Amino acid sequence: MSSMRRWLDDAHPHFAKGGRFEKYYALYEMVDTFLYTPPDVTRTSPHLRDAIDLKRVMSYVVVATLPCILFGMWNTGYQAHLAMQALGITGVEGWRGMILSLLGVGYDPASMYDNVMHGFSYFMPIYFVTLLAGGFWEVVFAGVRNHEVNEGFLVTSMLYALILPPTIPLWQAALGISFGVVIGKEVFGGTGKNFMNPALTGRAFLFFAYPAQLSGDSVWTAVDGFSGATALSLGQQGGVPAITGAGIEWMDAFFGSIQGSLGSTSTLACLFGAAFLIYTRIASWRIIAGVFLGMVVTTLALNAIGSDTNAMFAVPWHWHFVLGGFAFGMVFMATDPVSAAHTDTGRWIFGLLIGFMTVIIRVVNPAYPEGIMLAILFANIVAPLIDYGVVQANVRRRIKRRGAVA
Numbered sequence: 021m022s023s024m025r026r027w028l029d030d031a032h033p034h035f036a037k038g039g040r041f042e043k044y045y046a047l048y049e050m051v052d053t054f055l056y057t058p059p060d061v062t063r064t065s066p067h068l069r070d071a072i073d074l075k076r077v078m079s080y081v082v083v084a085t086l087p088c089i090l091f092g093m094w095n096t097g098y099q100a101h102l103a104m105q106a107l108g109i110t111g112v113e114g115w116r117g118m119i120l121s122l123l124g125v126g127y128d129p130a131s132m133y134d135n136v137m138h139g140f141s142y143f144m145p146i147y148f149v150t151l152l153a154g155g156f157w158e159v160v161f162a163g164v165r166n167h168e169v170n171e172g173f174l175v176t177s178m179l180y181a182l183i184l185p186p187t188i189p190l191w192q193a194a195l196g197i198s199f200g201v202v203i204g205k206e207v208f209g210g211t212g213k214n215f216m217n218p219a220l221t222g223r224a225f226l227f228f229a230y231p232a233q234l235s236g237d238s239v240w241t242a243v244d245g246f247s248g249a250t251a252l253s254l255g256q257q258g259g260v261p262a263i264t265g266a267g268i269e270w271m272d273a274f275f276g277s278i279q280g281s282l283g284s285t286s287t288l289a290c291l292f293g294a295a296f297l298i299y300t301r302i303a304s305w306r307i308i309a310g311v312f313l314g315m316v317v318t319t320l321a322l323n324a325i326g327s328d329t330n331a332m333f334a335v336p337w338h339w340h341f342v343l344g345g346f347a348f349g350m351v352f353m354a355t356d357p358v359s360a361a362h363t364d365t366g367r368w369i370f371g372l373l374i375g376f377m378t379v380i381i382r383v384v385n386p387a388y389p390e391g392i393m394l395a396i397l398f399a400n401i402v403a404p405l406i407d408y409g410v411v412q413a414n415v416r417r418r419i420k421r422r423g424a425v426a
Contacts, residue, residue: 077357080302081175084293085283085352088182089143090136091276092283096186096242097138099279101129103243116141142186142242143282146193150177153194154201161206172211176200179352180219182283183345183393184226185233185240192230196222216400217356220393227393239279251278251343252382252389259331260339273342284348287341294351303355306364310371311350311378315340318379332383340379349392350374359400366406373406374399 104110104127111117111127125137158173180197200222205214227234239248251273254262272278276286284290297303319337327333340346354360354374361370374395381391388394 077302078172078175080297080300081352082178084296084302085178085182087289087292088283088286088348089178091286091289092182092281093139093143094132094135095139095276095278095280095285096142096282097135097140098129098277100138100186100242101127101135103241103246105129107243107246109243112138138242139186139282143181145190146184146186146188146282147177147181149190149193150181150197154180154197157198157201157206161202161210165210167210173201176205176218180222183219183223183281183348185280186242186282187240188226188234192226192233195229196226198222199225212358215359215404216397217353217359220353220397220400224393224397240281241279248279250280250389255335255339255343256330256332256389259334260336262331263339263343270339270342273339281345281348284345287347290347290351297351297355302357303351304357304360304367306367307355307360307371308350310368311354311375312341312371314372314375315346315379316375317372318376322379322383330383335383340382344382344390344392346378346392349378349396353392353396354399356400359403361403361406361410363407363410366403366410369406369410370399370403373402 109127112120120138120141123137126134127138128134154173154177161167177197180200181193184193184196200218200220203225204216204218204221205211208214239246239250241248249257249266251263251266251268254266254268258265268278273285274287276289278285294303294308298305298308316337319335319340322333323336325333354371361367374392377395377398378391381388381394385391
């Protein structure tokens with residue numbers, strides 16, 4: 021019996037077995053077993069032994085996001101301090117400025133401590149509101165269905181917070197995660213039954229509900245009064261020369277020291293996460309490779325076609341790889357084991373489709389500079405059809421093989 025279960029049984033009998041609030045105990049157990057093996061055992065057949073359970077899978081994904089989280093906090097503060105220097109701003113007002121002052125945080129872009137703490141002051145409120153709002157709906161649906169609250173929401177909340185801009189109002193963050201959890205997951209039965217990624221569903225809802233603030237046409241920098249174009253918007257205007265002319269080099273985009281969402285700007289940090297997820301066999305390397313190859317092949321084809329009026333046709337694949345949220349989506353969103361394809365061949369097709377559509381949306385669609393989010397959601401919708409087609413093709417092939425043998 022876990023220490024938290026013993027404490028709840030002794031101090032709060034309503035949470036004990038058969039107690040009034042027993043169904044909400046899983047919320048506490050989720051915290052207690054995040055790093056430890058739960059005491060549950062299988063009591064009915066069939067018996068299955070595996071070193072990986074749902075808790076461990078979700079814990080590994082959270083660990084894989086740590087490089088993105090840490091770098092994202094540093095970059096958020098770093099970009100804010102650069103903007104403050106450009107605008108001649110010497111401090112931050114309100115509660116955030118008061119807390120930073122108490123912690124001895126300055127506004128020097130060369131100080132790692134200043135950058136990380138300033139970024140933390142933006143990331144933590146967004147993540148806390150996300151946990152509060154999304155966790156509320158998880159508990160509500162668990163209570164109605166008499167189901168346990170599992171660790172799946174930990175991953176959803178983390179990924180959702182990392183793809184939000186640091187400037188997003190907290191009420192919008194709560195609204196988006198509510199939509200993602202309720203409409204993207206719970207109405208279909210909860211964890212393991214959703215056909216779309218809940219974090220991306222919530223982010224897509226915010227994009228369509230508040231396009232002026234969340235379309236990504238303008239940079240998201242945590243300083244009032246600062247404005248500018250994103251690298252992808254610059255690419256639409258004048259291709260790579262426009263991007264480099266704004267002071268953004270390829271290595272800057274690769275390391276992630278450019279404006280963007282809270283935790284999705286660093287391709288390098290995403291690759292660290294990819295290596296960990298592939299090593300632990302949590303993420304499918306076929307999907308990651310498929311997304312990458314789909315992007316490269318489509319980009320090379322558009323480069324060969326060319327255009328006199330659309331500068332994005334000339335943007336090479338290595339720039340698409342590091343711009344926007346491509347790497348983050350490829351590693352953490354496309355590989356969602358629930359909403360992705362499940363057959364090996366289907367995973368290749370699924371990944372190739374995402375890479376293809378991402379580039380097509382970026383290059384051909386003039387109204388939206390990013391493409392990975394919508395590409396993944398579309399692929400989530402057709403993933404069951406992909407698997408069905410692969411299974412049926414295998415069935416027909418086996419029937420023909422048996423006929424030939426006979």
